[in-house]
Amino acid sequence: MISITFDLWASGAMLAIRKITAGHGGLSVDDVPAPKEARGSDVLVKVEAAGICGTDLLIYKWGDFAKRMKLPTIIGHEISGVVEQVGSDVKGLRPGMRVSLESHVPCGVCYTCRRGWAHVCPHTRYPGVDFDGGFAPFVMVPESVCWPVPPEISPLQAAMMEPFGLAVHASMEGSGVSGLNVLVSGCGPIGLMNIAAARALGASKVIATDVHPLRLAAAARMGVDECVNAADDSVYETVRSLLGERGVDVAIDYSGQASALKALIQSITHGGELRLMGVPSQEISLNLEEWLFKGLVVRGLHGRGLFETWERSTTLLANGRVDLSSLVSHRVALSDAQDAFEMALNGKSLKILFEPNGACA
Ligand SMILES: [Zn+2]
Ligand SMILES: [Zn+2]
Known part of the structure; x- marks a missing residue:
């Protein structure tokens, strides 16, 4: 040895x-x-x-x-x-x-x-x-x-691969991301990985939001179509100007922040999906009326699919589809x-x- x-x-x-x-x-x-x-x-x-x-x-x-x-x-x-x-x-x-x-x-x-x-x-x-x-x-x-x-x-x-697996899992759940417009909220490492995963798995437009310029610059490097600094600009208005009334099909939240969740619920299309990854640090209050009338599907996500996510993550990385x-x-x-x-x-x-x-x- x-x-x-x-x-x-x-x-x-x-x-x-x-x-x-x-x-x-x-x-x-x-x-x-x-x-x-x-x-x-x-x-x-x-x-x-x-x-x-x-x-x-x-x-x-x-x-x-x-x-x-x-x-x-x-x-x-x-x-x-x-x-x-x-x-x-x-x-x-x-x-x-x-x-x-x-x-x-x-x-x-x-x-x-x-x-x-x-x-x-x-x-x-x-x-x-x-x-x-x-x-x-x-x-x-x-x-x-x-x-x-x-x-x-x-x-x-x-x-x-462990954190990347979370991003791949979040991209594969429910309706997936293929051909869909995806909004990633929170550009820490896993949010950034999610941008790459959504791209590689065939998302249409990928929009990212955060409040830190450093993270938004990293999001741009990961190939996002549009970055929104939520401290300066309205996420909802930006989504509307890019996609019109339709909005995004899928929003994936890594921030766990009430203000971000409100903006996401506004920005998702009727019948779209909100996937929750970020853990709020405290109880938060949300008005469920818009959520309900829009017919949103809300998914709480934790961990990786054992071991389907690992198979998919391995393929994406080994083939160079994600770096x-x-x-x-x-x-x-x-x-x-x-x-x-x-x-x-x-x-x-x-x-x-x-x-x-x-x-x-
Ligand atoms: Zn971890
Ligand atoms: Zn068990």
Whole structure:
């Protein structure tokens, strides 16, 4: 076994980013025991790249979702890597294979899972939340969440397959996007990925809205037809001037903001679809009258289709129909955790990726 971190792992310790105390911040970057031998259906993955996501920021800020965590826990759940070791019951993987990790570990046996809705299983466990995650050189996960990655997909892109899967899932749900006019609200990394996914899956016009100029510039680079800065311009008026009375067929919200949702409901055509991805930070009030009279379909979305979304995401990336590379704004070492989290919080970054075993190709 040859690896940069072999000595570290063999010595039983590895550097990792852990949430150690409740409340804002509370991270430590220090040596912890490395995962022991892979047993049963477990797989030991040597992490190539791992992205900071909104959920990690919630953990950092100690939002409500984080309060289920038992501390300390190694965080990080958007992970690509190479299989280092497999347990005796692992059937489909062997050491040396490259993988990207699904971040939901559904129970597989409940009513929800049995109906094919495992991505919203109420008993889901998350690496980096409910057990040690991937902001470390090694992570131990069940085989069921390891998705083999073809060589055409780089380690950095593979680390973004988990969030990209959300965007692909949001684009495939309901009436899909093929031939339809799509409005993406909120141009953080997943909104930007959604612009690319909607384009690649055959959307007609794609319009994006946000309030940050940096994000809107990134949306323009992802091939959007029109950007609306909702701080300056009316989303509804812009949609009307572009598409007339018809409006957009599908609006996908990543912002979770009441003002954005109101503008989307106004801008969607009668009988169109509103897909909700962004989690509001508090209860919001909406007037449902317009929604009702327009006959809108409203879909709450969470996670990725297991594993149909992964199939589709793999095809889009491997064939070069979507290239996520430009979304990587920072590649950092684990020791830069504090700065990286502050940068992610102040909105001056797109995707920040840790490379726990050194820079990958
Ligand atoms: Zn995430
Ligand atoms: Zn379940």
